[in-house]
Amino acid sequence: MKSLDKGQKVIILRLVTSLLLLVLALLIGDKTTSFILFIGSYLVVGYDILLKSFRNILRGRIFDENFLMAIATIGAFFIKEYPEAVAVMLLYQAGEFFQDYATDKSRKSITDLMNIKPEYANIEKEDGSILTLKPEEVKVGDILLVKPGEKIALDGTVVEGVSALDMSSLTGESIPVDVCLRDEVLSGSINTFGLLKIKVGRIYEDSTVSKILDLVENSVSKKAKTERFISRFSSYYTPLVVISALLLALIPPLLFQGDWKDWIYRALVFLVISCPCALVLSVPLSFFSALGAASKNGILVKGGNFIEALAQTKTVIFDKTGTLTKGIFKVSALHPEKIKKRELLEIAAIAETYSDHPISLSLKNEYYKPVDTSRISHIQEIAGHGIKAKIDGKDVAVGNEKLMDMHSINWQACSHAGTIVHVSVDKEYMGHIVISDEIKKDSKEAIDQLKALNIHDLVMLTGDNQSSAKEVADKLGIEDYKYSLLPNDKAHYVEERLKHGPKEKVIFVGDGINDAPVLALSDVGVSMGLVGSHAAIEASDVVIMDDMPSKLATAIRLSKKTMAVAKQNVVFAIGIKFLALVAGALGFASLWMAVIADVGVSVLAVLNAMRLLSKKVK
């Protein structure tokens, strides 16, 4: 009971007092005394409802649940059903109390997530003095001082110190990550032991933590279709039931000599059941809890609508590089013709000087020495082909077979799997370099889990050649793969696949580099957030914060569970209400039953929704 605030404690006190008075009233034989006790019990627990409904009538709002409860209970007093009048109010308030408590708890789960917001940043000035600023005031290039236990406020690069970072609030992964000089660090991580000096690389607005906060804030405002349906349903349901109640109270006694008391009683049963709150709270709460649970698992989902779509996944299209593979390329073989291995590498490294394509980086890494940029001129990068340039005055082409064909150069095929970079000098073939990528440890698991979820339409797309595509696809158990694709081809392919039935959603998973248009195009675009670019967080609908493709399966499982819970709540709540209405109209249901049905359904539905929140989905 420690977690209760003052308001909640007062309500508990009122509930208990009211209950005691009610029991006393039932035990005492004297009619007047017991009537006074009933009134006392009723007012203790229900005075605020009466006040609120009175206020709402003045404001012109009548189908408000306070009003409905007030009318139902006052009506019960008039037909001398005192115990029931009090009990309806008492149980209603108990239900409200519980719903508030549950809502608070799930709100807290999201606000806890917001705790990653850094409050301040310590900046070391050139003279060595330290200035405490708001993260928003820090500029790129400032030196950020982060003590053990503090949060890193902005993204940047370590310039001094060694430490391990707790990134659990970002990735859900609790094992700290070691960092040292020149490592990039992300805002929102917590420094666990050493003193770190970090050169700020991005202003706060562009930093990871701020992107994540934006995403979480906005995600709760995107509603799933199911939520919209419930909201629309309730807007018809309540007025309809209230009007039925009115007709029930008036028509049988007026036209068919029905007993006034009996029919008013039935109408009161209707009023108690007319409140739609069980539905209107529990369905959004299901989606809300799911968003919270996903975040805890390092998966950010941008709204309830995407939970809905993920649950209907029919096809998953993976980008290969950076998603299923590490995206870290290494030169694995050099096959020169006529020249030495080192010369072949040198030409390629010089040609790729100004490109930041992963392939270029791997060539430069392998070459290791700084490149003499004065030797190269007339650089021309042809997307999806490679690079043409003049090196030492000679025409050099470095790229794939398409580039070679374009210049009618007689290239040699290679038996190694990987990306093959061909090199020609003055139209003469000089050999090729094999660059390959490693499959992520988790990729096989991801594919297996998707298959276990009965998602068999799995496709891998890559710009690489057939042999490297086939090797990865075979290892992972993906039967369908498309290779040698240009970025445009990927978009066309996904577009083609999007012509499908309404409940067969196409998910695209990419690393966010180069594939932002495809992410935006697909039904659900999933990006691998932290290795991917920051643009990816904006372009995608779901961001997997750590680098594990199997989290997609986690997200789909969670979504399916969420939809199941939401459906259970809808069917259960509408079903029980319908039964109670029928029983009430026929005179079988007492007010006791009505209020227990109403409050009971609310409590169960809310508990059902909360089930999602506590889950650490595996």
Added chain:
Amino acid sequence: MKNTYKIDGLDCASCGADLERKLQKIKNINDVNVNYIMRKLTIDIDEDKIDAVLPNVKKVAKRFGVEIS
């Protein structure tokens, strides 16, 4: 432009849904979202119309006993 406000005094989830529907009817509002659980109101209004529309939003909210800040 999307703006988010804190809302206080919302009684119940269905009042939230009701408030959302009423706000949607206000002229010049592109999109409205009432989040009962987070106690938040998100309104999408064209920037040049905010000053004209906001008083109407507050008026409607007041009928629900809701304070916007």
